[in-house]
Amino acid sequence: xxxxxxxDFGSTYTKVTAVDIDSAKIVAFAKAFTTIETxxxxxxxxxxxxxxxxxxxxxxxxxxAASSAAGGLKMVSSGLVPDLTAKASRLAAASAxxxxxxxxxxxxxxxxxxEILATAPxxxxxxxxxxxxxxxxxLHNARVIAAVPANFSVIIAGNRSxxxxxxxxLQEGGKNTVVCENVMPQFxxxxxxxxxxxxxxxxxxxxxxxxxxxxxxEIMDAEIIPTPLAVFEACELLSRGxxxxxxxxxxxxxxxxxxxxxxxSMADGSPKIPNAFxxxxxxxxxxxxxxxxxxxxYSLGALYxxxxxxxxxxxxxxxxxxxxxxxxxxxxxxxxxxxLPMGEYEKYSDVDSAFAAEALRISAARHAGFNEKVYTPxxxxxxxxxxxxxxxxxxIGSGGAVINAPNPRAIMANTAYxxxxxxxxxxxxxxxxxxxxxxxxxMGLLSRFHPRAALQIMKNSFKEV
Amino acid sequence: MAEIGKIEDVAIVAPAYDxxxxxxxxxxxxxxxxxxxxxxxxxxxxxxKAGFNVINLGVMVSQKEFVEAAIESDANAIIVSSMYGxxxxxxxGLREKCDEAGLYDILMYVGGNLVVGKQDFAQVEKVFLExxxxxxxxxxxxxxxxxxxxxxxxxxx
Ligand code: B12
Numbered sequence: 041x042x043x044x045x046x047x048d049f050g051s052t053y054t055k056v057t058a059v060d061i062d063s064a065k066i067v068a069f070a071k072a073f074t075t076i077e078t079x080x081x082x083x084x085x086x087x088x089x090x091x092x093x094x095x096x097x098x099x100x101x102x103x104x105a106a107s108s109a110a111g112g113l114k115m116v117s118s119g120l121v122p123d124l125t126a127k128a129s130r131l132a133a134a135s136a137x138x139x140x141x142x143x144x145x146x147x148x149x150x151x152x153x154x155e156i157l158a159t160a161p162x163x164x165x166x167x168x169x170x171x172x173x174x175x176x177x178x179l180h181n182a183r184v185i186a187a188v189p190a191n192f193s194v195i196i197a198g199n200r201s202x203x204x205x206x207x208x209x210l211q212e213g214g215k216n217t218v219v220c221e222n223v224m225p226q227f228x229x230x231x232x233x234x235x236x237x238x239x240x241x242x243x244x245x246x247x248x249x250x251x252x253x254x255x256x257x258e259i260m261d262a263e264i265i266p267t268p269l270a271v272f273e274a275c276e277l278l279s280r281g282x283x284x285x286x287x288x289x290x291x292x293x294x295x296x297x298x299x300x301x302x303x304x305s306m307a308d309g310s311p312k313i314p315n316a317f318x319x320x321x322x323x324x325x326x327x328x329x330x331x332x333x334x335x336x337x338y339s340l341g342a343l344y345x346x347x348x349x350x351x352x353x354x355x356x357x358x359x360x361x362x363x364x365x366x367x368x369x370x371x372x373x374x375x376x377x378x379x380l381p382m383g384e385y386e387k388y389s390d391v392d393s394a395f396a397a398e399a400l401r402i403s404a405a406r407h408a409g410f411n412e413k414v415y416t417p418x419x420x421x422x423x424x425x426x427x428x429x430x431x432x433x434x435x436i437g438s439g440g441a442v443i444n445a446p447n448p449r450a451i452m453a454n455t456a457y458x459x460x461x462x463x464x465x466x467x468x469x470x471x472x473x474x475x476x477x478x479x480x481x482x483m484g485l486l487s488r489f490h491p492r493a494a495l496q497i498m499k500n501s502f503k504e505v
Numbered sequence: 506m507a508e509i510g511k512i513e514d515v516a517i518v519a520p521a522y523d524x525x526x527x528x529x530x531x532x533x534x535x536x537x538x539x540x541x542x543x544x545x546x547x548x549x550x551x552x553x554k555a556g557f558n559v560i561n562l563g564v565m566v567s568q569k570e571f572v573e574a575a576i577e578s579d580a581n582a583i584i585v586s587s588m589y590g591x592x593x594x595x596x597x598g599l600r601e602k603c604d605e606a607g608l609y610d611i612l613m614y615v616g617g618n619l620v621v622g623k624q625d626f627a628q629v630e631k632v633f634l635e636x637x638x639x640x641x642x643x644x645x646x647x648x649x650x651x652x653x654x655x656x657x658x659x660x661x662x
Binding site for chain 2: 120121123124125168169170172173174175176224227228317319320414415416421
């Protein structure tokens with residue numbers, strides 16, 4: 041038996057999955073509280089000992105880890121035009137597994153610089169201007185960021201004609217600065233992989249230590265990566281397949297967490313209907329979006345605000361829940377983000393499920409593209425923004441709020457197209473799968489060494505609803 | 506930036522430009538729901554050959570796309586074509602959008618079959634000049650005419 045220990049350091053729990061590579065099976069799972077305040081190794085050791093007790097030995101071939109502890113990888117990004125470089129900067133940061141708190145466009149204002157100071161990001165991704173294009177915004181924003189009295193790193197991925205000067209400004213302001221290729225070197229052409237790699241390198245070089253993870257890094261056999269990056273890689277593997285083991289093809293995945301909801305699409309988003317054309321940039325095959333205002337505990341209040349912006353009465357009616365119970369559940373969750381709608385709180389289960397369903401609806405709407413009819417002398421055409429995901433065949437749901445719900449199918453239904461979604465390009469008839477063993481992040485870690493085993497485990501463990 | 510009506514690019518691969526300060530950047534495209542692609546390819550080819558850095562947005566280009574491309578590329582001029590006769594509606598407001606985006610002194614040229622049928626060109630020109638275009642060309646104008654004008658209008662004073 042060749043056992044791999046795959047650890048996910050979460051904000052609350054340290055979750056360890058033990059996999060036997062030869063049989064491609066999960067052989068044990070254990071969790072313990074994340075002990076970031078004292079020493080992360082304590083929680084890890086506790087979970088590891090439990091694994092050892094379960095399988096009867098401590099002979100582990102490799103130990104790999106991902107982390108979203110201590111706030112995860114918190115980033116802000118900026119660009120010039122909202123739909124162009126600013127959007128590209130956000131896509132790059134999200135695909136690196138960051139929690140992208142906010143994306144700014146045009147010249148940063150004083151209010152925005154104060155906001156960035158308050159956000160206290162780990163990294164800021166600064167972009168703007170295609171190569172040889174606008175320099176002013178990159179230089180202006182470098183000056184503003186250089187003056188923000190906080191200690192975060194800056195990655196410059198903007199107009200290369202201004203990058204060196206921007207870097208100098210930032211370094212003089214005391215910011216650790218890295219320059220990489222432009223996220224949009226030519227007009228409309230996305231180039232997010234260099235920025236993604238730069239974020240990853242900075243995470244490994246600086247953030248792990250800053251987050252107090254250097255102790256566990258020493259006992260791991262590979263660099264710790266952000267948990268969403270591990271999930272991203274798991275989804276990519278699941279879609280594309282590996283080593284003769286077929287993937288599932290085009291798919292989407294949602295990870296519903298306490299603070300954020302992450303959406304992933306592994307699909308070619310080009311138009312699927314005749315007479316349609318893309319408006320704006322062509323988004324990548326592998327895409328992640330992260331919603332910081334859509335979550336089941338820390339962001340439940342923000343999620344509720346979004347629901348109130350829509351039709352609140354319809355919300356209560358659709359899910360058959362009372363306004364009173366909703367208010368109470370919000371209070372309970374605010375007081376104890378670790379709470380579950382079980383035992384004495386079982387009566388709030390419907391409310392929790394309603395929030396989960398809305399969280400998925402909102403994230404899906406923000407992730408998927410949409411089209412608009414345009415009438416031309418040559419007839420009706422469709423102008424498509426973002427990705428057409430109508431043909432994605434699978435949607436995978438992950439996260440306790442979906443997995444443990446009494447009726448996960450009803451929650452997951454919001455990830456597929458319904459007439460009320462209007463012109464959103466969501467999957468039309470996907471097969472819904474649940475990550476019941478919560479193994480996405482672990483399999484993303486394993487995929488770097490044993491993709492075939494990771495793929496088999498995912499395919500065998502996901503449950504159709 | 507639509508793919509519709511795509512024809513093979515005339516043998517230009519990437520614009521051979523070197524980001525020098527004195528390279529003139531142009532944003533080129535066919536505005537509105539217009540799919541006439543051939544003239545656009547010829548303009549792209551001719552302007553690139555003449556040494557300009559051309560950001561060609563192709564056919565079916567919205568005003569928003571013209572403006573956004575000009576911002577990101579720090580363009581010197583926007584070259585608009587309209588072939589199918591709806592130029593007036595499609596072009597209205599482009600100058601205001603540029604002003605709004607801080608592109609105060611960007612040059613704007615327009616040409617093609619700007620209006621339906623054969624109308625008095627002096628009248629057509631007047632309408633488009635009032636809209637804020639710097640140069641307005643009658644149907645079938647040779648691109649070389651515009652190249653000459655670009656060199657004049659953008660000459661360092
Ligand atoms: C081929 C063609 C089509 C093809 C286009 C295929 C394609 N993807 O390119 C198809 C069949 C799709 C088509 C459709 C239509 N077409 Co048509 N089409 C033509 C045709 C026959 C040739 C166009 C062409 O390629 N010319 C060759 C190129 C090299 O020349 P050019 O386009 O004029 O461009 C040059 C100059 O104008 C100049 N130029 C252009 N822009 C600018 C800008 C500046 C600043 C400068 C300096 C110069 C400049 O430089 C260019 C290069 O040399 C013309 C008639 C004609 N003979 O011109 C009609 C024509 C353009 N079409 C016309 C019409 C009405 C239509 C339709 C509305 C018909 C319909 N009812 O469905 C649709 C519109 C579709 C749409 N949404 O755009 C009319 C326009 C009438 C008007 N403006 O008053 C024309 C003139 C035919 C006519 N005489 O009625 N069309």
